[in-house]
Amino acid sequence: MSLTDEERGRLADVVRLQPTKNGELQDAWEMESGSDVHGYLENHLKEYYYRDDDSLIRTTAEANDLVDVEPGVEPDAVAKGGVPETVRVPELESRIVDVLAGPDERSQSVVSVLNALREAYDADPEVDAVRRALRSLERKNVVEVVYRTVPTFRLAVARDEITVEIEE
Secondary structure (H helix, E strand, O other): OOOOHHHHHHHHHHHHHOOEOHHHHHHHHOOOOHHHHHHHHHHHOHHHEEEOOOOOEEEOHHHHHHOOOOOOEOHHHHHOOOOOOEEEEOHHHHHHHHHOOOOOOOOEOHHHHHHHHHHHHOOOOOHHHHHHHHHHHHHOOOEEEEEOOOEEEEEOOOHHHOEEEEOO
């Protein structure tokens, strides 16, 4: 099956963002709903993706070979529940890894992470963007959630045990 330029570009997004969800692709592709994302995947990229046991979207080895982008994480490590050695993430996620509590520290709420970002980077991202970024890092097994009064977050691994690259 040959892919159009749009299909190849969207497949590259899935490779880069994996493991991902419909909502994350909806934002990346500026679609109206998660149903639209599902329809696109089924109608255009069916041969190149699958859903894992947690219903997260992942790409096949063939898909990874078709596009010229690095996967967001090493597929085998995360699929087996391990922590990847390297992650390729957007700048906001990289900054979160820099300011987030370590694995032996008290976990932080989304608002606490937002305030740490403001202080460290003189930036003011939307609280929903911080929440989405934390959840994306959680899906990559870089961040763990600790449920207290509200969900809180901390790194699942020491900073020096993971390489974080900013995707372009």
